[in-house]
Amino acid sequence: MAEPLIACNDLTHVYLRGTPMESRALEGITLRVSRGEMVAVIGPTGSGKSTLIQHFNGLLRPTSGTVLVEGEDLWAPRTDRRKARRRIGLLFQFPEYQLFEETVRRDVSYGPKNLGLAEPEIEERVEEALAQVGLDPVRFGSRSPFTLSGGEMRRVAMAGVLAMRPSVLVLDEPTAGLDPRGREDLLQTVLSLHGEGMTVVLVTHNMDEAARLATRIIVLEAGRVEMEGTPAEVFADEEALDRIGLGVPQAARLVGMLRRGGIPVGDALSITEARRAIAAALRGWRDGTH
Amino acid sequence: MELTRFITIGQYLPRSSPVHRLDPRTKIVSATGLLVGLFFVPSFQGFALFAAGVLGTLVLAQVPLGYALRGLRPIAVLLLLTVVLNTFFAAGEPTPELFRLGPLVATQGGLRTAAFVGLRLILLVAVTSLLTFTTSPVELTDGLEWLLRPFRRIGVPAHELAMMMTIALRFIPTLLEETEKIMKAQMARGAEFGSGNIVQRARAFVPVLVPLMVSAFRRSEELALAMEARCYHGGEGRTRMKALRARAADLLASMVVAAFAFLVIRVR
Numbered sequence: 001m002a003e004p005l006i007a008c009n010d011l012t013h014v015y016l017r018g019t020p021m022e023s024r025a026l027e028g029i030t031l032r033v034s035r036g037e038m039v040a041v042i043g044p045t046g047s048g049k050s051t052l053i054q055h056f057n058g059l060l061r062p063t064s065g066t067v068l069v070e071g072e073d074l075w076a077p078r079t080d081r082r083k084a085r086r087r088i089g090l091l092f093q094f095p096e097y098q099l100f101e102e103t104v105r106r107d108v109s110y111g112p113k114n115l116g117l118a119e120p121e122i123e124e125r126v127e128e129a130l131a132q133v134g135l136d137p138v139r140f141g142s143r144s145p146f147t148l149s150g151g152e153m154r155r156v157a158m159a160g161v162l163a164m165r166p167s168v169l170v171l172d173e174p175t176a177g178l179d180p181r182g183r184e185d186l187l188q189t190v191l192s193l194h195g196e197g198m199t200v201v202l203v204t205h206n207m208d209e210a211a212r213l214a215t216r217i218i219v220l221e222a223g224r225v226e227m228e229g230t231p232a233e234v235f236a237d238e239e240a241l242d243r244i245g246l247g248v249p250q251a252a253r254l255v256g257m258l259r260r261g262g263i264p265v266g267d268a269l270s271i272t273e274a275r276r277a278i279a280a281a282l283r284g285w286r287d288g289t290h
Numbered sequence: 291m292e293l294t295r296f297i298t299i300g301q302y303l304p305r306s307s308p309v310h311r312l313d314p315r316t317k318i319v320s321a322t323g324l325l326v327g328l329f330f331v332p333s334f335q336g337f338a339l340f341a342a343g344v345l346g347t348l349v350l351a352q353v354p355l356g357y358a359l360r361g362l363r364p365i366a367v368l369l370l371l372t373v374v375l376n377t378f379f380a381a382g383e384p385t386p387e388l389f390r391l392g393p394l395v396a397t398q399g400g401l402r403t404a405a406f407v408g409l410r411l412i413l414l415v416a417v418t419s420l421l422t423f424t425t426s427p428v429e430l431t432d433g434l435e436w437l438l439r440p441f442r443r444i445g446v447p448a449h450e451l452a453m454m455m456t457i458a459l460r461f462i463p464t465l466l467e468e469t470e471k472i473m474k475a476q477m478a479r480g481a482e483f484g485s486g487n488i489v490q491r492a493r494a495f496v497p498v499l500v501p502l503m504v505s506a507f508r509r510s511e512e513l514a515l516a517m518e519a520r521c522y523h524g525g526e527g528r529t530r531m532k533a534l535r536a537r538a539a540d541l542l543a544s545m546v547v548a549a550f551a552f553l554v555i556r557v558r
Contacts, residue, residue: 020303020357059474082480090478098475100500110497114480146504160479 003071005168005199006033006056006088011065013051013223025051027223028065033168038190038200040210040231043220044245049203050093052220053170056201057081057088070167086115089166093173095157096150104130104148104156105141111164129159133189151182155189162193169193170201175209187213211235211249211269219244231269302426308539309351309424314433316540320547321421327551328413336557337409343550344416351424361419362412369411376404427459435525436534449525457513465506472501 013026026048033039043049054060055067058074058081067074069084092098101107108129112122130137133155140148145156154174161169174190175183190213194200204210210217210231217234219227221244227234235241235248238256247253251274255265258278265281268274304310309317324340331337348358362369378394385399422430435452442448473483476497483494 018356019360020354054474057478059477082482085478085480092471092475092478095475097501097505098472098497100497100504110476110481111479114482164480 004032004034004068005070006201007031007068007071008052008055009066009068011052011055011067012063013048013055013060014063015051017063025223026055029223029225031218031225031228033199033201035167035199036197038194038202038213038215040214040217041201041203041220042205042207042210042217042246043226045205047220048223049220050172051223053090053172053201053203056168056170057085057090059085059090086164087167088170089161089164089168090170091158091161091172091174093176095161096145096153098157098160099145099153102144103142104135104145105137107145107156108159108163111160115164125163125165126159129163130156132162132193133159134185135159149182151178151185154178154182154186158186158189168199168201170203172203173205174202175204175206207235207241207247208249211252219246232267235269236267301422303353303357303423304426305352305424307350307352307424309347309420311539312424312543313534313536313540314425314429315436315534316536316543317421317425318430318433318437320544321417323547323551324417325414327555328410328417330555331410332555333558334405336554337406337413339557340413340554341409341416343554344413344420347420348416351420353420353423358416358419358423362415365411365415369408372411373404373408376407377401380404380407428456431456431459432530432532432534449528453525461509464509465502468505469498469502472498 008029008031011026011029012024015021015023015025029048029052041049041052051060055062055074056069058067061075069087072079072084074081074084099107101110105126108126109122112125117125126141127137130140135152135155140152140156145153148156158171158174169190171190175186178186187209190200190202194213200213202210202213214231217227217229217231218225219234219241226244227237227240235252238248238252241248248256249269251268251271254274255268255277258265258281263281264284266277268277328340331340345355348355377396377400378391380400380403385397388396388398388401390396425433431452434455435448438446438448438451473481477483481494481497483498484491486494
């Protein structure tokens, strides 16, 4: 088994340590992210999701415990943390507010420029990154980012991170505040990136998104890993997720209710699966095998 | 990367101590009186008494001493400089020599002045912090607005000033948080702050300042809209949800502070 891209061992983070406002944000987190995965991190507001992902690229220093990126301890004395920032592309919540340049092209080139790359290479990366997020470089490249729609601005910001050519893309609630169309476009972009081999960590509040996209789900609650597993495993425990205040995908909710009503329906996470499961149950009913 | 951690001076500490419950006007007037009085303390005994009074009030206000001390950190350099300079150059009348450091002569008089100035500086910060630790920004500006009211006649816009202060204070933590967030976002794109020469450092902040400005303007527009939506039209005829009310405790506290101030400027 190859080395995990990101590994956290017994990671604890305390904010404002030594002041009266001290608060423990993370408590003994141990987790792995391996190449090619799409990991969803879900949890209620204040459960430590954003704090956790800022440890992945060394923006926050663990109060105790270690964070390893491709096997390298980020806070060992001789580690170059800038290298980790290049490998782990972190896109913050509402990233459109980080845009600052006069044109889309120049904003996307900010990252590669910081890497000290040569002009032709920067050009190439900008074109590629814009194409990856579904923005035509010819149409959008010379426009001011401040004249774009919210969804477009967000994709420009994402291109800005992709232009660093990271090996992991970490997204903090990428669809928050987007209209249904913008949301769908963005999810398609994430799915196609993952399809091309990108490892993705997705922080989300939306259970349907997590069920649809993730290969594995990590549930955070009050700074601890509460549950972990495939979407099917995690969403099987509707009761626990309700108690945390997260709930389950709509389809899982529906089959759960049918089951409680005495109809033996199989598990389902998406509408398609639910339709199939219910049809199968009805067939069983009609044939009298029930 | 926790900007708020380093700025404790002027931070409100929510507690329910007797000091917190005092009327903000009492606290503002008392603190001002004490700050003025500090310049008339004539002796070390006076300073000792003053310091004891401040410590006692900190304890009464349930402010951890370590936290209060941290407020001194930003002025540490200033403090050191003042004390050193005074030791060597503030002799006043000829006084006995203590020691020499090359061409510099430390005198007894100089050392005494240095100690006075140093103590004064520390206590100035302590009294001011005591006020801001125990009084929320909103209370503080409410109190100031009331105290400035008599000056309206000579054209001081008391309400507008107070409102501007309230808004400014309210947004300091927000802007700090925002700065931190934008800096982190740009660091995630390979930005580096605090390396290179001065020009490079200044340029590195452009990607932070532009988004920060954009968001500050957006916020202020939203705030103006929200205030107008609630029929804000200035201070004329505006009533308050929390009216300022002086109680017996305020009278008592004022008297204690006045007596204390009188005492410290008299002790020899």
